[in-house]
Structure formats: C-alpha cells, structure tokens
Amino acid sequence: MFSLVIPVYKNEANVPRLLAALVALAPTLPEALEVVFVVDGSPDQSHALLARALPDLPFAAQLLAHSRNFGSFAAIRSGLQAARGERFGVMAADLQEPPELMAAFDQALLRDEADVVIGTRRSRADGAVSQWSSRLFWALYRRWVAAEMPEGGVDVFGCNRAFRDQLLALEESRSSLIALIFWLGFRRQLVAYDRQARQEGVSAWTLRKKIDYMLDSVFAFTDAPIRALTHLGVCGCGLALLVGLAVLVARLTGQIEVPGYTATMLAVLFFGSLNLLGLGIVGTYAWRAYENTKARPLAIVARRQANGAAAASARESAGPQS
Known part of the structure; x- marks a missing residue:
C-alpha cells in the first residue's frame, strides 16, 4: 500500500x-x-x-x-x-x-x-x-x-x-x-x-x-555563522595590529597631535577584535553542546544483508523461542 x-x-x-x-x-x-x-x-x-x-x-x-x-x-x-x-x-x-x-x-x-x-x-x-x-x-x-x-x-x-x-x-x-x-x-x-x-x-x-x-x-544544520564570527575576529585582530602600528608610528612622528587619540584607537581596535574572536570561540563550544543535545545517531545502517551461515548463527545465539 x-x-x-x-x-x-x-x-x-x-x-x-x-x-x-x-x-x-x-x-x-x-x-x-x-x-x-x-x-x-x-x-x-x-x-x-x-x-x-x-x-x-x-x-x-x-x-x-x-x-x-x-x-x-x-x-x-x-x-x-x-x-x-x-x-x-x-x-x-x-x-x-x-x-x-x-x-x-x-x-x-x-x-x-x-x-x-x-x-x-x-x-x-x-x-x-x-x-x-x-x-x-x-x-x-x-x-x-x-x-x-x-x-x-x-x-x-x-x-x-x-x-x-x-x-x-x-x-x-x-x-x-x-x-x-x-x-x-x-x-x-x-x-x-x-x-x-x-x-x-x-x-x-x-x-x-x-x-x-x-x-x-x-x-540546526551548520555552525557557519559561528565560524564566520571567529574568522572575522582573527582577521580583525590582524587588521587592528597593522592599524595600531600605523597610528603609533604617526603619533611618534608627530603626525597625530590630539591627546589620547592614539591610546583610544589602539584600545578600540584591539579589544573590539578580541571581543569578536572571544564570541566565536564561546559560540563554538555552545554549538558542540547543542549538537550533543540533538541526539542524532552517529551512523545509520540503511540496509542489512547476511548469508545463510550468518543467519543460522544468529538463530542459534538467540536460543529457543517460546
């Protein structure tokens, strides 16, 4: 049917x-x-x-x-x-x-x-x-x-x-x-x-x-958003390092004269990128815990086949049926 x-x-x-x-x-x-x-x-x-x-x-x-x-x-x-x-x-x-x-x-x-x-x-x-x-x-x-x-x-x-x-x-x-x-x-x-x-x-x-x-x-099927956040944090940290060096060089050469500007820029760039990286890492652990709570099977047997000897062995191991 x-x-x-x-x-x-x-x-x-x-x-x-x-x-x-x-x-x-x-x-x-x-x-x-x-x-x-x-x-x-x-x-x-x-x-x-x-x-x-x-x-x-x-x-x-x-x-x-x-x-x-x-x-x-x-x-x-x-x-x-x-x-x-x-x-x-x-x-x-x-x-x-x-x-x-x-x-x-x-x-x-x-x-x-x-x-x-x-x-x-x-x-x-x-x-x-x-x-x-x-x-x-x-x-x-x-x-x-x-x-x-x-x-x-x-x-x-x-x-x-x-x-x-x-x-x-x-x-x-x-x-x-x-x-x-x-x-x-x-x-x-x-x-x-x-x-x-x-x-x-x-x-x-x-x-x-x-x-x-x-x-x-x-x-429910991918951790791509978390991985994107982690990658963004890593790239952001690298970019913050480069921009921070440029700002520091500009300050030392006298091109930046505003008091506190250099320290503010370095702090915002570094800790902002670090925050994205931290969220990505925490999110990765949260995703792994979420995957376990779904309790999906680790593997699925689609078809099963046995020859005559295996079938006879299975019947013997099952013992007499009432």
Whole structure:
C-alpha cells in the first residue's frame, strides 16, 4: 500500500478539487492507496468537509486533527506516524504540486530504485518577488549549508518504510524536516515537475513562517555563522595590529597631535577584535553542546544483508523461542 500524507491548513476552498484529484489518482497506482489527512488546527471548515467526505471515498483514508496549529512539518510527522503503508508520499493540499507526481514516486519506490524520492521544481507559477527570494535563499543554502539540496528547494517527497522510520526517530522541535531528509542520506532519486499556480484561497506560508523556517534550516544544520564570527575576529585582530602600528608610528612622528587619540584607537581596535574572536570561540563550544543535545545517531545502517551461515548463527545465539 502507498500512503499519502496531506497536511491541511486553511484549504476549505480547494477540498472538493483535492478529493476529486485523489479519486483520479487511486486507479493509477499499482497497489492500494491510503490517504492520511492531517488538519493542523485549521480555523476554517476543512475538517468538517473532510469528515463528511471520508466514508464515501473509494480508498482507505484517515483524518487526524491537531489540537492547534503546530506547523506543516509537525503535521507531516503525525501523518507519517499514522500511515500504514510500505511506501509513503507527502504533498500539499493546495494542489500546486501535481498529484501525478505521487504515482511517479510510488513507481520508483516499488522498483526499489531509491529509498527517498524528491520532487524538484523545474518551474513555478509564482510572483517574481517570491521566485527571486526563493532562488537567493536556496543558492546561499546550497553554498553554505547543504550542497546536495536542489536549486529550487523541496516541497514534496516520497520514501520507503526504512527511511520513514529513521526520519521519525529524529525528534527535533526546532529543525527543518527537508534538511533532515538530506542529512539522513540513503539512496535518493530526483523527479522534476512544474509547480502549478494556486487556484483557490491564499497561501498560509506567511513572511513570519518563512523567516522561522529559514532560521531553523540554518541554525540546526551548520555552525557557519559561528565560524564566520571567529574568522572575522582573527582577521580583525590582524587588521587592528597593522592599524595600531600605523597610528603609533604617526603619533611618534608627530603626525597625530590630539591627546589620547592614539591610546583610544589602539584600545578600540584591539579589544573590539578580541571581543569578536572571544564570541566565536564561546559560540563554538555552545554549538558542540547543542549538537550533543540533538541526539542524532552517529551512523545509520540503511540496509542489512547476511548469508545463510550468518543467519543460522544468529538463530542459534538467540536460543529457543517460546
């Protein structure tokens, strides 16, 4: 069975079109479809509409409701935990990602070509400002944080059970689910698609949520800001030494006549740079402590295989089973 997880928040207007698309998708899959709707504290009638439609859907379906709005990543986690299939897909309820993409994910997973299949945007029908800001963020993210991240970022993915279990084992409250997908590794396959324009309603992806997502995606996966601060402090100390020598020479040769100017300049330059260096060093220790509190595994076994002799030895060491 292929389980499709759909987080729902302020999607009342497009619920009928979503259900029609899912009904059309089900027969195209090689095995049974299960859909897990997760209503993430939506203030509209999304839950009521889905609850009324649930008994008549021609495929297995679950409807979960969060007690309040926890965010789309939390909704995805809840859906993956409840899903009962062997293969899983995640897509948004606004249908900006074509449902046919899920069929492509399922085919790749069924053929065991990959453990996780990721949709990459070939084009997107969004505003110019949104497209420009997205390209800038992901370009910087690929340069400084995750080089394997696709150029346009990731909105949808599919995975097998082994990958799903490892992803759910990473219980981090302030993190990025998408970045964790790349941190986990495993065999990956990319599927390109064209992102559609939103037809109903207004996106709930506000500027505040985008900023929170940006901060979580950066600070949970790299110490680049701390390293930049340390490098800036080292360079600043070197520059302060050179400028300080120049100021001292100017004072000794009589080019600076203002009383106290030399001492003030030397103190500001040296201790300012030393302060940056100290913050970088303290931040490095803080980052290492933070890394330990995340409790991510030191290594992950993606696949395990043994020959007949090893399997027989394992059974003997386990002893008789009751």
